[in-house]
Amino acid sequence: MKRLYLQIYLTVIASLVAFAIAAGALWWLYVDQLVPHPMEVIAEAAQSLPPAHAPVAQQQESVNRLALRLRGDVALYASDRTLIAQAGRPLPPPEAGRGPRAWTVPLADGRWVVARVSREYFRARRPGPLLMLALVALAVGVGAYPVVRRVTRRLEKLKARVDEFGAGELSARVTVEGRDEVAQLAASFNRAASQIEVLVRAHKALLANASHELRTPLARIRMAVELMKDGADPLRRAELERDIAELDALIEEILLASRLDAMHEQAALEQVDLLGLAAEECARYEEAELDGEPVSVQGDARLLRRMIRNLLENAQRHGAPPIELRVSKAGERAEIRVRDHGTGVPEAEREKVFEPFYRRAGSSEGTGLGLSLVRQIARRHGGDAAYSAGADNCFAVQIPLTGATGR
Numbered sequence: 001m002k003r004l005y006l007q008i009y010l011t012v013i014a015s016l017v018a019f020a021i022a023a024g025a026l027w028w029l030y031v032d033q034l035v036p037h038p039m040e041v042i043a044e045a046a047q048s049l050p051p052a053h054a055p056v057a058q059q060q061e062s063v064n065r066l067a068l069r070l071r072g073d074v075a076l077y078a079s080d081r082t083l084i085a086q087a088g089r090p091l092p093p094p095e096a097g098r099g100p101r102a103w104t105v106p107l108a109d110g111r112w113v114v115a116r117v118s119r120e121y122f123r124a125r126r127p128g129p130l131l132m133l134a135l136v137a138l139a140v141g142v143g144a145y146p147v148v149r150r151v152t153r154r155l156e157k158l159k160a161r162v163d164e165f166g167a168g169e170l171s172a173r174v175t176v177e178g179r180d181e182v183a184q185l186a187a188s189f190n191r192a193a194s195q196i197e198v199l200v201r202a203h204k205a206l207l208a209n210a211s212h213e214l215r216t217p218l219a220r221i222r223m224a225v226e227l228m229k230d231g232a233d234p235l236r237r238a239e240l241e242r243d244i245a246e247l248d249a250l251i252e253e254i255l256l257a258s259r260l261d262a263m264h265e266q267a268a269l270e271q272v273d274l275l276g277l278a279a280e281e282c283a284r285y286e287e288a289e290l291d292g293e294p295v296s297v298q299g300d301a302r303l304l305r306r307m308i309r310n311l312l313e314n315a316q317r318h319g320a321p322p323i324e325l326r327v328s329k330a331g332e333r334a335e336i337r338v339r340d341h342g343t344g345v346p347e348a349e350r351e352k353v354f355e356p357f358y359r360r361a362g363s364s365e366g367t368g369l370g371l372s373l374v375r376q377i378a379r380r381h382g383g384d385a386a387y388s389a390g391a392d393n394c395f396a397v398q399i400p401l402t403g404a405t406g407r
Contacts, residue, residue, distance in 0.1 A: 079110030
């Protein structure tokens with residue numbers, strides 16, 4: 001069974017083997033096969049020169065061969081410093097000293113060989129050790145890359161699925177590849193994600209069912225109140241009816257919130273005229289004023305209506321008249337702004353008011369779910385809801401004109 005540590009260990013061993021092979025090749029190149037030093041070439045050639053009494057043409061031919069090998073200039077002088085043969089540019093006799101890149105080799109018979117090596121000779125030498133080591137490092141890096149990349153690619157996929165799961169995609173799973181520690185981690189994540197998904201779905205189903213079942217005793221209480229008719233204290237009866245209405249609203253809010261959480265697919269979308277919906281909802285409130293332009297979005301008309309109603313109810317409950325509702329376009333988005341003239345929300349509470357069951361400081365009215373549902377519905381349609389800071393109490397919702405993209 002392949003383990004991650006075994007893969008890394010083998011990669012290191014393979015890299016060391018590759019480095020050893022490359023170092024051996026480097027040694028062979030620069031020790032056994034190194035281009036000889038010019039002095040060694042001159043000394044070796046001097047031993048093969050024809051004797052001093054040989055014809056000048058023969059000595060000239062040997063000088064030409066040596067100059068060609070050194071890719072430079074060569075001169076052969078007699079023991080009395082007279083020039084015998086020359087190839088290339090003129091060179092000074094031995095007593096003149098050694099010039100730039102020029103070497104003087106005395107022969108046993110008294111003659112002298114003077115040579116000057118060209119730059120091309122040195123350029124013909126093999127690449128330097130640093131370049132070779134760089135090539136070795138590159139080769140080792142290229143060889144180790146596939147193993148390391150395979151591990152990191154699976155870790156990247158695992159991270160992406162974890163991010164999706166953290167964003168609320170409870171069905172996110174990781175493809176298990178291999179049998180090492182990364183594969184075991186992916187399998188563990190899949191098991192944990194499956195268990196969490198089952199628990200969350202069970203919780204949502206329980207909440208939805210409990211909210212639904214609460215309607216039965218509520219209906220019985222309402223029927224009992226009706227049967228009381230004129231026999232009960234009118235004040236107590238009105239208070240009881242108000243409590244029943246509040247309980248009914250709470251159940252409705254909880255039921256809608258649980259359904260939104262449990263819904264994974266968008267309902268059938270349709271073109272919804274937001275200005276028309278706003279006009280219908282504003283008609284329910286005497287102090288509501290409507291302004292704006294016709295704006296249509298793709299969405300669920302029932303949910304969008306509930307969103308506008310919750311915004312108006314929030315303004316009526318916590319604000320001061322008049323309530324102003326405006327529908328307009330903001331670039332590629334539709335914008336709904338509901339403003340009242342009450343006290344603004346403190347900065348520390350501007351995000352908390354969108355949390356479920358959160359009530360503003362000093363407020364005992366409402367269920368604490370209205371604004372939470374507003375944000376849920378807006379995000380389900382690809383938009384968002386936020387408190388708009390200003391002198392007045394204002395909440396704004398923006399939804400893309402192209403349709404619902406959220407969950």
